[in-house]
Amino acid sequence: MKAGPSRTGGRSISGSEQVVRSDAGYWAMRARVIVPFSGVRGEERTLAYRGLYAAVDGMAGEILVPCVARWRPYDVHGRMLSAAAAATFADGGGLMDHSGFGQTEVVYMRAGADAALGATRITVLHTDVPPLRPGHYFGLGDRLYLVARAWANPSVHGVIAFGGAPITFGGEPLNFGSVTYSETIEFWPKLRAPLAAGEPLILGRPVCRMRMAADETGVFDQINLNSADVSIDFAEVW
Template identity: 30%
Template sequence: MEATFPFMAGFRSGLPYLGGQTIDTPRSISGIQGVVPSMSARWIMECQFVFHGEAATLQWNAFIGQMGGRQATTLVPVHQRYMPKTRDGRPLSSENVAGLAGAQTWEGFGFENTRVTRIQTAAAAPLRATLLNLELLDTTGLRPGHFFSIGDRLHKVLTHVQPTLDTHRITFQPPLRKAVAAGAHVEIETPVCRMRFSSDDEGRYEGAFDELAPMPRIRFEEAI
């Protein structure tokens, strides 16, 4: 089951990080402890949101109900303070949905902007790959530390080199969750990650009548 992420909720804070990258091992009698890499790393995101008014409040309440505790998944947008730039050097925007100013819609829908492919894969990559060759169409490229997504899977750039004039090669984490074909869309404006609640109680708030702007917190974990 998939829930629609509440686009009216304002994002306040939260940056995804990888959990479970290593496995705990016993410490020896000499005090030495080894570090064992794990193949089960997953994204974790602890976020805080704020919402105002009737439409946004109802949309948030509906979203919490749709999630059904930890049963459903949703595409959580990842907000970056320092965005990639267009080929003209202008920062991109992470806002991908426009609302209806001053209006109420019973379904709480918005209008999604037309998707623009600014980067696409230049070659196919297999499952568990950590290296991609990219073709830049309308951007100056990705820098180490930037997030991007392919489909509903999130990745973070570790390195970026240019072995030839037209080849942009990045390494990233975590490894690809599925094989990627050449020419695949690489989302850099509004990266997303398929996630679920970490517990059944996420997103609750008191709902006090004198509270003008509730600011609930949610802890998400990647749904793999």
């Protein structure tokens, strides 16, 4: 969720209120593992969670927290991009260590121009991929952003030729419909680092570099020795 993007001094005695905003907010996240669905239960999951809790090292440690979104951008075949980092066998099983086959995310969009630290608008270039829409998440490196507004400018290209000469209809060259977009997007929060032209956007599996919001968060409650509900709060490293 968005945190710290606005401030107010509270309502006056007349009921009016003044609010100021900034693009300098940060991401906050609460992860919950609920027992009826999965929960931290049994020896393997309990030890895995305790190991993570120890390794994060309180507010001093950093961790890449994945962004989970039901509606993600689409690829060139009109399929929603995968949020999974690994593929399994056809029956859903994994290898002997329960891992799958690692998948590298295909790059479908790139920055169209340089952008300075703190920018909230960039140009994105992509071919035959539907444009980003307000509400889509995307990543740049280990930083997470959310599209607020988007303007796409398509151009159709790819001339059909025969014997080296373009085929025309009504005096205009025919093309096979390949579409390139030069898209301008506004997003939140502001850029955490300068952006170079050509840098890829992470669309299916963006992450956010975060730390525990407080040393006291994420405590494993063992009232029930076999399973537990666990909540852990994170805040963006910024």
